[in-house]
Amino acid sequence: MNASKLIGVVDIGGTKILAGLIDQSGKLLARRRIETLAEYGAEEVIARTATILRELLHEIHAPEEALEAVGCSIPGPLDCSSGVVHFSPNLGWRDVPFVDHMQRLFDVPVVIDDDAHCAALGEARKGAARGMDYVVYVTISTGIGAGIIIGGNIYRGAHGFAGEVGHITIEAAGPPCSCGNFGCFEALASGSAIATRARQAVIHGDQTVLSTLNDDPTKLSAEHVVSAAEEGDVVALRIIESAGTYAGIGLAAVASAFDPQVIVVGGGVMGSGGIMLQHARKGFLERTISPVGSLIPIVPAALGEESGLWGAATLLSLAKR
Amino acid sequence: MNASKLIGVVDIGGTKILAGLIDQSGKLLARRRIETLAEYGAEEVIARTATILRELLHEIHAPEEALEAVGCSIPGPLDCSSGVVHFSPNLGWRDVPFVDHMQRLFDVPVVIDDDAHCAALGEARKGAARGMDYVVYVTISTGIGAGIIIGGNIYRGAHGFAGEVGHITIEAAGPPCSCGNFGCFEALASGSAIATRARQAVIHGDQTVLSTLNDDPTKLSAEHVVSAAEEGDVVALRIIESAGTYAGIGLAAVASAFDPQVIVVGGGVMGSGGIMLQHARKGFLERTISPVGSLIPIVPAALGEESGLWGAATLLSLAKR
Numbered sequence: 001m002n003a004s005k006l007i008g009v010v011d012i013g014g015t016k017i018l019a020g021l022i023d024q025s026g027k028l029l030a031r032r033r034i035e036t037l038a039e040y041g042a043e044e045v046i047a048r049t050a051t052i053l054r055e056l057l058h059e060i061h062a063p064e065e066a067l068e069a070v071g072c073s074i075p076g077p078l079d080c081s082s083g084v085v086h087f088s089p090n091l092g093w094r095d096v097p098f099v100d101h102m103q104r105l106f107d108v109p110v111v112i113d114d115d116a117h118c119a120a121l122g123e124a125r126k127g128a129a130r131g132m133d134y135v136v137y138v139t140i141s142t143g144i145g146a147g148i149i150i151g152g153n154i155y156r157g158a159h160g161f162a163g164e165v166g167h168i169t170i171e172a173a174g175p176p177c178s179c180g181n182f183g184c185f186e187a188l189a190s191g192s193a194i195a196t197r198a199r200q201a202v203i204h205g206d207q208t209v210l211s212t213l214n215d216d217p218t219k220l221s222a223e224h225v226v227s228a229a230e231e232g233d234v235v236a237l238r239i240i241e242s243a244g245t246y247a248g249i250g251l252a253a254v255a256s257a258f259d260p261q262v263i264v265v266g267g268g269v270m271g272s273g274g275i276m277l278q279h280a281r282k283g284f285l286e287r288t289i290s291p292v293g294s295l296i297p298i299v300p301a302a303l304g305e306e307s308g309l310w311g312a313a314t315l316l317s318l319a320k321r
Numbered sequence: 322m323n324a325s326k327l328i329g330v331v332d333i334g335g336t337k338i339l340a341g342l343i344d345q346s347g348k349l350l351a352r353r354r355i356e357t358l359a360e361y362g363a364e365e366v367i368a369r370t371a372t373i374l375r376e377l378l379h380e381i382h383a384p385e386e387a388l389e390a391v392g393c394s395i396p397g398p399l400d401c402s403s404g405v406v407h408f409s410p411n412l413g414w415r416d417v418p419f420v421d422h423m424q425r426l427f428d429v430p431v432v433i434d435d436d437a438h439c440a441a442l443g444e445a446r447k448g449a450a451r452g453m454d455y456v457v458y459v460t461i462s463t464g465i466g467a468g469i470i471i472g473g474n475i476y477r478g479a480h481g482f483a484g485e486v487g488h489i490t491i492e493a494a495g496p497p498c499s500c501g502n503f504g505c506f507e508a509l510a511s512g513s514a515i516a517t518r519a520r521q522a523v524i525h526g527d528q529t530v531l532s533t534l535n536d537d538p539t540k541l542s543a544e545h546v547v548s549a550a551e552e553g554d555v556v557a558l559r560i561i562e563s564a565g566t567y568a569g570i571g572l573a574a575v576a577s578a579f580d581p582q583v584i585v586v587g588g589g590v591m592g593s594g595g596i597m598l599q600h601a602r603k604g605f606l607e608r609t610i611s612p613v614g615s616l617i618p619i620v621p622a623a624l625g626e627e628s629g630l631w632g633a634a635t636l637l638s639l640a641k642r
Contacts, residue, residue, distance in 0.1 A: 134479040150471065157580025158455040159616050167610045168574040172492045172567070179610050246493070253489040257578040259478025289488045289500050295480050 006062060007316055008053045008070040008106070011118070011308030012045060014090040018305060019052045021060065022313050030056040031309070042085075042096040050105040069109040070102060071312035073118030077160070080113050111315045116163065117154045118311030119301070120147025123264045126310045127302035134260045137301070138165065140247060141267035143178075144186040148258065153318060166190070170249045185250035189243045191222035191269045197239045198225045208235035222269050229275055237275075244276040248283020255288050255296050266301035273300045327383060328637055329374045329391040329427070332439070332629030333366060335411040339626060340373045342381065343634050351377040352630070363406075363417040371426040390430040391423060392633035394439035398481070401434050432636045437484065438475045439632030440622070441468025444585045447631045448623035455581045458622070459486065461568060462588035464499075465507040469579065474639060487511070491570045506571035510564045512543035512590045518560045519546045529556035543590050550596055558596075565597040569604020576609050576617050587622035594621045
């Protein structure tokens with residue numbers, strides 16, 4: 001096959017590299033995912049990313065010259081204009097000149113952006129918010145963050161911190177958050193918040209299947225709680241109902257601020273739908289003023305692990321404009 | 322004086338009309354404020370507005386033909402594209418075709434917008450956020466609302482409801498709000514919230530100067546409480562400290578969402594600075610993640626009652642683009 005112009009798209013996460021090749025018509029011709037180890041370090045992750053892209057080119061019988069540009073989704077904070085990842089707690093990187101490194105391996109334009117921004121762009125281009133220009137993507141996993149699309153482009157704010165919605169206070173006298181505050185959206189509705197409440201219930205001696213899942217309650221995860229709730233465990237149901245209701249309150253704050261066409265939720269805890277999303281929708285309707293709540297649907301992300309890849313592809317077309 | 326091209330600027334409020342004439346160089350040549358009565362109705366308010374503009378033209382010896390356009394700030398919700406005020410609780414108007422009416426009196430382009438949008442534009446053009454492109458203006462008076470400026474223009478959201486920040490929940494189990502919910506920013510930090518807490522203190526028999534200000538505690542206003550606090554009344558101080566801290570939490574939510582260059586606060590309660598603003602700044606720093614809080618100053622509006630007039634003038638220049 002002679003694919004004359006291809007773009008490489010990459011989504012780097014805390015434990016994986018996902019990479020693909022997209023042709024001019026916007027078709028994903030090849031993709032591969034590999035697991036990574038925390039000890040790899042930035043240079044090794046970048047080298048492995050380049051290797052995957054080369055192997056994918058080989059797989060579809062395209063010469064290396066066919067690669068026109070590379071777009072990458074990376075957990076931030078990072079500086080997309082200089083191409084430097086200043087500090088990524090998820091990757092353990094500090095001041096990594098990612099774009100420079102990658103351009104030493106491929107002599108083509110390389111653009112990078114924050115994973116929440118890329119997921120939002122991807123869902124707006126090809127996923128649950130396809131064709132929409134005013135989109136908020138909220139990821140609810142270990143932490144909570146958002147990517148904001150306004151007028152079809154990423155909204156960054158004046159200092160690059162727009163969308164830090166996980167640290168909006170929704171219960172001023174609520175439980176402590178990792179940020180040092182109390183009652184943040186993230187402290188009440190994230191995967192960590194759910195896991196913490198499950199551990200507390202087990203340690204407290206509540207009658208729940210959660211106490212049988214792991215000898216060590218500190219190893220209980222939000223996924224355990226979601227499964228237990230879906231099987232009807234009363235304690236797990238109570239935890240998910242509470243976290244879902246708080247998620248609705250947090251999403252309502254987002255809606256009151258931005259009034260988007262849609263709120264897309266991603267991340268392991270709620271992105272797949274289920275009972276937490278039901279409670280979130282109920283809380284959202286209760287906590288938005290009429291008619292805002294009924295105008296803004298809350299929908300799960302549609303692209304699964306590929307939202308970041310499609311976002312990375314969109315970065316390149318935005319950079320060309 | 323022969324002012325060849327003038328624009329009329331108007332700010333209509335619940336109890337007043339403020340109108341002025343601005344020349345091409347952006348100078349306010351004349352202005353007048355009149356008080357209005359609730360029973361006036363839309364037609365009378367519009368007729369009186371036109372009369373004031375005619376009198377101001379006369380005052381500066383300009384012919385009526387010098388008037389090129391009229392910009393108006395009006396409490397919404399309203400539809401700026403059709404020029405209809407659908408429903409303004411502050412004015413008691415419903416489905417008033419304001420632009421049509423005004424154009425029957427002056428045959429020139431007339432543009433209208435919501436008062437919070439206009440105040441935000443005015444402060445961004447000539448006031449506390451002069452020259453800035455990313456601005457949130459939050460008015461804290463009887464209610465709480467916001468005008469959002471992104472890229473120098475009003476940000477309305479997908480359905481025109483962006484900036485409904487008064488109904489962001491900041492204390493999920495907090496006191497009831499006029500909207501039917503609990504613990505909204507407005508229920509904890511507005512003028513009404515302050516007045517309610519003052520009444521409760523007086524009825525409860527707390528030792529405070531507030532109990533001597535009015536025979537009827539239902540007539541206590543937020544302004545009474547602010548004055549009493551500034552004179553050292555302990556109960557009033559406690560109320561203002563609490564409302565100020567909650568205001569800081571609400572403003573922190575706004576900052577986490579939008580990351581503006583500045584947050585301008587207007588409205589009777591905090592717009593003039595004072596101890597409530599001090600508590601708000603403290604709460605804001607506590608409730609924003611580093612470095613967001615220290616990057617975004619919270620400043621009082623600088624144009625006093627004229628923010629809306631300058632916003633109305635800016636509407637006209639934006640409409641021309």
